[in-house]
Amino acid sequence: MVLTGAIVTAEELVKGLSTRLAEYLPGADTGQPEFTDKRTCWTKMTGQALASYARAIGVDTQVTEHSEFGAQRQYNAFWIKGDAALLAITSAWGDREELERSFHRLLLVKAPQKLLLYTCAKWQDAVLDQLSGAVLRYPHHLEGEQYIAANLLGAERKTYGTSLNIPRSGVLKHEETVFRPIAGSPFAWRS
Numbered sequence: 001m002v003l004t005g006a007i008v009t010a011e012e013l014v015k016g017l018s019t020r021l022a023e024y025l026p027g028a029d030t031g032q033p034e035f036t037d038k039r040t041c042w043t044k045m046t047g048q049a050l051a052s053y054a055r056a057i058g059v060d061t062q063v064t065e066h067s068e069f070g071a072q073r074q075y076n077a078f079w080i081k082g083d084a085a086l087l088a089i090t091s092a093w094g095d096r097e098e099l100e101r102s103f104h105r106l107l108l109v110k111a112p113q114k115l116l117l118y119t120c121a122k123w124q125d126a127v128l129d130q131l132s133g134a135v136l137r138y139p140h141h142l143e144g145e146q147y148i149a150a151n152l153l154g155a156e157r158k159t160y161g162t163s164l165n166i167p168r169s170g171v172l173k174h175e176e177t178v179f180r181p182i183a184g185s186p187f188a189w190r191s
Contacts, residue, residue, distance in 0.1 A: 006112045007059060007079065007086045010148045010182050013115065014161035016056075017150060018187035020049035021159070042093055043075045046117055046152070050089060054079050059086060074102060075117065085109070091117040096130060103131055106147065107138045115148045124151060128162060128179045135164065135177040143169045149179055158186040 008016070047063065054061045064076040079087035088111040092102035099118055106114040120127045131149055135141075145166040150159050161182035166172070 006146060007057060007081070010113075010146060010161065010163040011184055013053075013087075013113070013148060014150050014159055014182055015184060015187045016053050017046075017049055018159040018189050020052050021045065021152070022157070022189040023049070023052070042119070042152070042154075043073070043091060046091060047075050047077070050075075050077065050079075074098075076105070078111070085111040087111060087113045087115060089115045089117065093119065096127075099127065099130065100134065103134050107134065110142060110145075112144065113146045113148060115150060117150050117152060119152045119154065121153055121155065124160065127151070131179060132164075132174075132177040136172060136174055139171045141166045141169060141172060143167065147179070148182070153186075156186075157189040159189070161185040161187065 051061045051063075059079045059081045062078045062080050074093060075089065075091040077089045078085045079089070088106055088109040090102045090105050092099040102118075103116055106116060116131070118127065128149065131147070135147065143166055147164040147166075149162045151161075152159050162179040162185070163182050164177065164179045167176055
């Protein structure tokens with residue numbers, strides 16, 4: 001089975017999100033997402049920016065309001081057209097365990113594109129290695145899936161985007177699990 005149907009390219013998605021982040025948070029400093037109200041701010045901000053983007057390209061957004069950690073702790077949504085999920089989205093605000101849990105949810109969902117939102121200023125390469133390791137361990141990939149990791153750095157007002165295109169169904173080899181920078185990354189938050 002081959003998944004097809006991406007509505008936008010990875011570059012368009014991360015660039016479009018970055019442009020909208022500036023619109024939804026002009027001049028405000030959200031700080032780093034933490035187990036505080038700042039995490040809720042990031043969740044609401046990215047949710048509003050992504051909903052605006054979805055409307056602009058003619059797709060619906062279906063948001064899951066609750067997770068195992070309660071309402072608004074993480075952003076979980078789908079972009080849907082008709083009965084098809086075109087994009088699965090989840091955030092991973094918090095520590096590396098939170099990142100692993102959130103990314104695992106994306107591995108389980110079958111959609112042509114999967115977007116992980118996170119923020120990590122210090123250990124960016126280690127985070128990408130962790131994501132690649134999770135992809136390597138997961139045995140049920142479908143050819144054509146695309147994983148997009150968007151590192152939102154509020155202090156820099158930039159989004160660093162990387163992506164991974166699944167080359168074949170089933171188990172992957174190590175060299176097939178490397179996240180690569182998206183053309184044009186990093187994208188500045190400006191309207």
